[in-house]
Amino acid sequence: MRNTKADRRSQRTRGLLSGALVALMVEQRYDEITIQDIINRANVGRSTFYAHYLDKEDLLVSNFTRTIDSLIDHGDPGTRPGLAPFFRHVQSQQQLYKALVRGGGIDLLYKKSQAHIQRSIKTYLEALIPAGQPPAAPVDLIAECMAGTMLTMLKWWLDHEMPRSPEEMDRLFHDLMLPGIVATLQITPGPP
Amino acid sequence: MRNTKADRRSQRTRGLLSGALVALMVEQRYDEITIQDIINRANVGRSTFYAHYLDKEDLLVSNFTRTIDSLIDHGDPGTRPGLAPFFRHVQSQQQLYKALVRGGGIDLLYKKSQAHIQRSIKTYLEALIPAGQPPAAPVDLIAECMAGTMLTMLKWWLDHEMPRSPEEMDRLFHDLMLPGIVATLQITPGPP
DNA sequence: TCGATACTGTACAATGTGTTCGATAGAAAC
DNA sequence: GTTTCTATCGAACACATTGTACAGTATCGA
Numbered sequence: 001m002r003n004t005k006a007d008r009r010s011q012r013t014r015g016l017l018s019g020a021l022v023a024l025m026v027e028q029r030y031d032e033i034t035i036q037d038i039i040n041r042a043n044v045g046r047s048t049f050y051a052h053y054l055d056k057e058d059l060l061v062s063n064f065t066r067t068i069d070s071l072i073d074h075g076d077p078g079t080r081p082g083l084a085p086f087f088r089h090v091q092s093q094q095q096l097y098k099a100l101v102r103g104g105g106i107d108l109l110y111k112k113s114q115a116h117i118q119r120s121i122k123t124y125l126e127a128l129i130p131a132g133q134p135p136a137a138p139v140d141l142i143a144e145c146m147a148g149t150m151l152t153m154l155k156w157w158l159d160h161e162m163p164r165s166p167e168e169m170d171r172l173f174h175d176l177m178l179p180g181i182v183a184t185l186q187i188t189p190g191p192p
Numbered sequence: 193m194r195n196t197k198a199d200r201r202s203q204r205t206r207g208l209l210s211g212a213l214v215a216l217m218v219e220q221r222y223d224e225i226t227i228q229d230i231i232n233r234a235n236v237g238r239s240t241f242y243a244h245y246l247d248k249e250d251l252l253v254s255n256f257t258r259t260i261d262s263l264i265d266h267g268d269p270g271t272r273p274g275l276a277p278f279f280r281h282v283q284s285q286q287q288l289y290k291a292l293v294r295g296g297g298i299d300l301l302y303k304k305s306q307a308h309i310q311r312s313i314k315t316y317l318e319a320l321i322p323a324g325q326p327p328a329a330p331v332d333l334i335a336e337c338m339a340g341t342m343l344t345m346l347k348w349w350l351d352h353e354m355p356r357s358p359e360e361m362d363r364l365f366h367d368l369m370l371p372g373i374v375a376t377l378q379i380t381p382g383p384p
Numbered sequence: 385t386c387g388a389t390a391c392t393g394t395a396c397a398a399t400g401t402g403t404t405c406g407a408t409a410g411a412a413a414c
Numbered sequence: 415g416t417t418t419c420t421a422t423c424g425a426a427c428a429c430a431t432t433g434t435a436c437a438g439t440a441t442c443g444a
Contacts, residue, residue, distance in 0.1 A: 007411065009421050034400065045423045050402065107299070137364055138355075141348045145341050145368060152340040156333045163330075172329055172376065176337060179371035184364065199442065201390050226431065237392045242433065 014052060016042040018063045026095060030060070030103030060105060061112050067096075068113045072120055083150070083173050087166030090154060094162070101158045110151055118143045128187050136186040149177060206244060208234040210255045218287060222252070222295030252297060253304050259288075260305045264312055275342070275365050279358030282346060286354070293350045302343055310335045320379050328378040341369060 020042035024033045035056055039049050053059045071089060090097050100106040110117075121143040129135055150173065157169060164172070182188070212234035216225045227248055231241050245251045263281060282289050292298040302309075313335040321327055345365060349356070356364070374380070 007421065009410070013421080035402090036400070045425095046401095047403080047405090047424080048422055051421075055401085137367075138348075141345065141364070142368065144348055145344050148340050148344040149337050152337050153333065156330075156336055172333070175329075175376045176334065176372040179375050180368040183371050184367045199390065201441065205391080227433090228431070237394095239393085239434080239436090240391055243390075247432085 010052070013042075013044055013048055016044055017049065017052065017059060020044075021059055021063065022096065022099070025099040025103055025105065028103070030100070030105035030108075032103070057108065060108065064100075064105075064109055065113065067093075068109050069116070072113070072117055082170040084166045084170040086150075087154075087157065087169045090158070091162060091166060094158065097154075098158050101155050106151070106155070114144075114147065117147045121146050125181070125185065129185060130187070133186075137184045139185070142181060142184060146177060146181070149173070202244070205234075205236055205240055208236055209241065209244065209251060212236075213251055213255065214288065214291070217291040217295055217297065220295070222292070222297035222300075224295070249300065252300065256292075256297075256301055257305065260301050261308070264305070264309055274362045276358045276362040278342075279346075279349065279361045282350070283354060283358060286350065289346075290350050293347050298343070298347070302339075306336075306339065309339045313338050317373070317377065321377060322379070325378075329376045331377070334373060334376060338369060338373070341365070 017038060020038050021033070024037055024041055033056070035046075035049060038056070038059070039046055053062065071086060097106070100109065118140065122139055125139050125143060126135075129139075153169060153173060157164070209230060212230050213225070216229055216233055225248070227238075227241060230248070230251070231238055245254065263278060289298070292301065310332065314331055317331050317335060318327075321331075342365065345361060349361060
């Protein structure tokens with residue numbers, strides 16, 4: 001029920017279901033959408049849905065894991081200088097992300113990807129600590145706080161009709177978090 | 193259906209229902225608990241439940257709003273010097289809070305109380321800004337980030353069997369957040 | 385004691401979920 | 415072009431949960 005990628009019909013069905021979910025999410029909260037709604041909108045049989053996905057959440061995750069991953073890759077301070085690309089990416093698909101924020105879908109996706117996100121940030125942080133020096137604070141906790149703050153900022157930004165530019169949001173994040181991280185981990189500040 | 197406080201029977205029923213919810217939350221995730229489970233455990237008729245509460249969430253909120261409020265009052269940096277009392281309070285009722293964190297109930301309560309929490313923090317922050325000076329950053333965003341970080345730390349602490357003392361957690365929070373707040377709002381640092 | 389009201393227990397309709405299965409249409413393989 | 419897969423359909427099914435209704439009973443407060 002999952003090695004169904006090759007067949008053109010499967011691709012079609014998956015596309016229809018994803019599209020229906022997105023369309024519905026723009027109209028109403030994610031958690032109020034039923035599987036019945038989705039298959040009605042997609043014009044797909046009930047059993048067909050279950051041939052592809054376990055449940056509604058599986059559909060959401062399957063379709064947005066890649067989106068979230070690209071979001072991390074854009075924004076991860078470990079590989080990129082800042083969060084501006086992160087916010088630009090969100091801005092370019094604001095309808096989708098607004099829908100995700102409104103309906104609580106973003107929290108679900110965050111939970112699913114948290115391990116990934118956190119690992120990424122933790123690696124970044126550990127690279128900042130001089131070798132041999134024991135961390136002055138739990139690095140995983142700091143990483144969680146960073147990821148959480150990023151999410152909070154993202155939500156606030158979308159909820160308030162994006163009143164600041166991606167560059168300003170990036171600046172805000174750095175001003176708010178970096179001094180504390182430097183102090184907590186007892187490291188020397190990196191590049192601005 | 194709500195002015196039912198005086199009658200001893202009502203108090204009894206409410207007590208039974210709250211107790212059943214808490215007991216069940218210790219055993220299994222909040223979101224997996226059904227109303228049927230609750231009334232079975234409480235030994236209360238189905239219609240009686242609906243005579244008191246609208247749904248499961250209403251029961252949760254009704255019973256824990258006071259708990260959460262006291263939590264804020266303990267921890268609010270606006271009225272208290274630090275978060276140590278906050279973490280001590282959680283520690284003293286760790287079973288309950290662990291259950292809330294595990295089952296996702298804490299997120300629900302957080303959403304319900306967020307307006308209250310945020311207002312409290314915002315007031316505190318605004319008091320730090322010299323009169324007449326326009327804030328250098330959106331104060332409500334900073335407040336949200338602070339509240340979010342407090343919640344993140346709370347979850348981490350409980351998920352990791354509380355490896356640090358309440359005083360250390362307080363210290364960590366201040367070291368992590370205060371420098372950034374001072375920098376972002378362009379204010380002078382307050383008492384340690 | 386008596387009137388008010390909270391509780392019980394059951395039945396009920398409505399909704400959503402996930403599964404099953406034979407028939408059909410469409411894809412891929414040759 | 416024929417054959418062989420296989421994805422889809424559609425309907426039926428069992429099941430769980432929710433929220434409401436109502437008549438009888440128990441308990442409360444005065």
